Amino acid sequence: MKQNDENDILAQEAHLAQLPLPVGRRDVLKSVAAGIALMGIGVPPVLAQQKTLRFLNAEPGRDSVRALRVAAAEYEKKFGIKVVIDTVPPDDAYNKIQTAIAAGASYDIGTLAFAGHVLLLAEAGKLVPLTKLVNRHKWGPNILFPIKGETYWYPYDYNFCWMYYRKDLYQQKGLKVPTTWDQMADNCKALTEGGKFGVGHPVGSNAATQWMSIGYMWADGVRMLDKNFKLIIDNAEMKPKVIRYLDFMKRLSPSMPSGMTQALFGTVLGQYSGGQIAHAPYAGRLMEVIEDKAPDLVAKTGFFMYPDSAGKASAVNHGYDGWILLNTPMRDESLKFMEWFIDNHYINFLHSAPLHFQPPRLDVYDDIRWRAHPLIEKHADLVEFMKSILTRKDVIIRSIDTEGPIIDLRPPKMFETFAICEAIQNVLYKDMPSAEAVDIMSAKYRTVL
Incomplete structure (x- = not known):
């Protein structure tokens, strides 16, 4: 996958890699029922004057968490907006987002590894379109999952197998x-x-x-x-x-x-x-x-x-992962943060799992900053193979x-x-x-x- 990127991904894999790793697809049937119920919930707004963004991260690898926290600290220093990074296992992310919305304390930014969850939240009016941000770049195939002409998430990696x-x-x-x-x-x-x-x-x-x-x-x-x-x-x-x-x-x-x-x-x-x-x-x-x-x-x-x-x-x-913006009183600030993060820290985040976080954005493959990572340089043949999955017309995804x-x-x-x-x-x-x-x-x- 995903994604990204499976229900119980592994203590075994975490032990092997010495870090908790992402999992893949979610408990969809329960999520569908909960998502439908969510659409009818009236949610009290979070105070608009609050100057804190809440970011639910579902990449628990220590290097990925560190990359997000470094970005958050820099953003607060530059702009005075605090970004709180909460981290959960990938299988818990959607339910955590729903629970927060129902409690009237929605996250402003979230991580999802399943397009069905994006669809549920978008149809419930809980997401902010990211179409303009996404349209700044060219993307690989079958990754944006548009909904009625709008894109409601920012994909950060492929998890092809x-x-x-x-x-x-x-x-x-x-x-x-x-x-x-x-x-x-x-x-x-x-x-x-x-x-x-x-x-x-x-x-x-x-x-x-x-x-x-x-x-x-x-x-x-x-x-x-x-x-x-x-x-x-x-x-x-x-x-x-x-x-x-x-x-x-x-x-x-x-x-x-x-x-x-x-x-x-x-x-x-x-x-x-x-x-x-x-x-x-x-x-x-x-x-x-x-x-x-x-x-x-x-x-x-x-x-x-x-x-x-x-x-x-x-x-x-196929597999994939991406970020969403929730429709909260902080949505404008969330969008500003995401624009800044994508411009300044996206590649740093990809480097936290340099071969596993395969870029869905085609321009990244030619970015000398991304290619400068030692593992990406060392495994240039694997990187070209990964890129070829996106560019060859004869590959089935x-x-x-x-x-x-x-x-x-x-x-x-x-x-x-x-x-x-x-x-x-x-x-x-x-x-x-x-x-x-x-x-x-x-x-x-x-x-x-």
């Missing part, structure tokens, strides 16, 4: 970077030996699976919804593709460690940094982790996008929660069913025919559509 692999093991076995599912499965099989495994894909009913394990399906051209938000995953065109994907996952399963139904984000980081698996799905965070915890693997690690079945396309799973022609609450509801996860489990562990698994999955999606 792609594949990492052990270049040294490839060389030893004479393998090539896979461009088809057959090649991927063969490579994973060849690297499964001696207590080591070819790949780690979560397959439990959780957000990790939906971020880290379905990119192959997107690469093969699967779409879940049409332009009218009608479910098409089981129609004559899509169903054979989904069947092919589920069959492929079954073929991969012998090359995975045991216990992948319980695997979360940090599980895979630990498996890769510990040398247990030869392929790992992740975003830029993986490279940051091995730089810190397994530096011997840095030069041995390569990367590629999820391939399709025929070698014609490639994909990444999809996620369940962003399916459909515009941002809408129905895809997030689909996400929260974990129906695709259950389909994978039915095929891998219950030996269910893939066609039957697709039918069950589709019926479950229809219950929320």
Whole structure:
């Protein structure tokens, strides 16, 4: 992801990276109900004369918190406006924002990692449009999520998921970077030996699976919804593709460690940094982790996008994070702060997770200040790969929660069913025919559509 960027992202990952890390998608169904209730709440205003801005940050990494606090201190020194930074885990951010609004003590600025939450708040009249601020720059694809012609958030990063692999093991076995599912499965099989495994894909009913394990399906051209938000995953065109994907996952399963139904984000980081698996799905965070915890693997690690079945396309799973401005009596001051922060401290903030916070703004990739970070300089090949995801026309960027022609609450509801996860489990562990698994999955999606 996100985002950014999963319900419980990890004590494991935090332990690996020595800092609390962001998580991904939220408890959407509960949030939808709470958000609808929020729209009817009459909120007493905060005193307009107050000279304090309240900023709810959902990036709890210590370097990210430090970057925001340094910016806040400088702003107060320059302009006499105090900016209080409150930090919560990403999964708590939306509920914290709602609670504050309902109590009549709304935050002025907030962090969200789910476009559905932005939609709920915007439709409730709780957000300030950021269209003019956003329009100052050019952006990568599928990141602004406009609502009736206005943009209500400022995206600060992508959290795409792609594949990492052990270049040294490839060389030893004479393998090539896979461009088809057959090649991927063969490579994973060849690297499964001696207590080591070819790949780690979560397959439990959780957000990790939906971020880290379905990119192959997107690469093969699967779409879940049409332009009218009608479910098409089981129609004559899509169903054979989904069947092919589920069959492929079954073929991969012998090359995975045991216990992948319980695997979360940090599980895979630990498996890769510990040398247990030869392929790992992740975003830029993986490279940051091995730089810190397994530096011997840095030069041995390569990367590629999820391939399709025929070698014609490639994909990444979408993820993202962004800032919102709440419609409070301090909204003008909030906008002034955001304009100043973007001009003066945005790059400093990106540097707090230099490879994981992938810039969604295209101009940043050519900014010598951003490129001056040692890890960005060192991993110039990875940075160019990340940029190519945004600039190449043949790369597919999809996620369940962003399916459909515009941002809408129905895809997030689909996400929260974990129906695709259950389909994978039915095929891998219950030996269910893939066609039957697709039918069950589709019926479950229809219950929320």
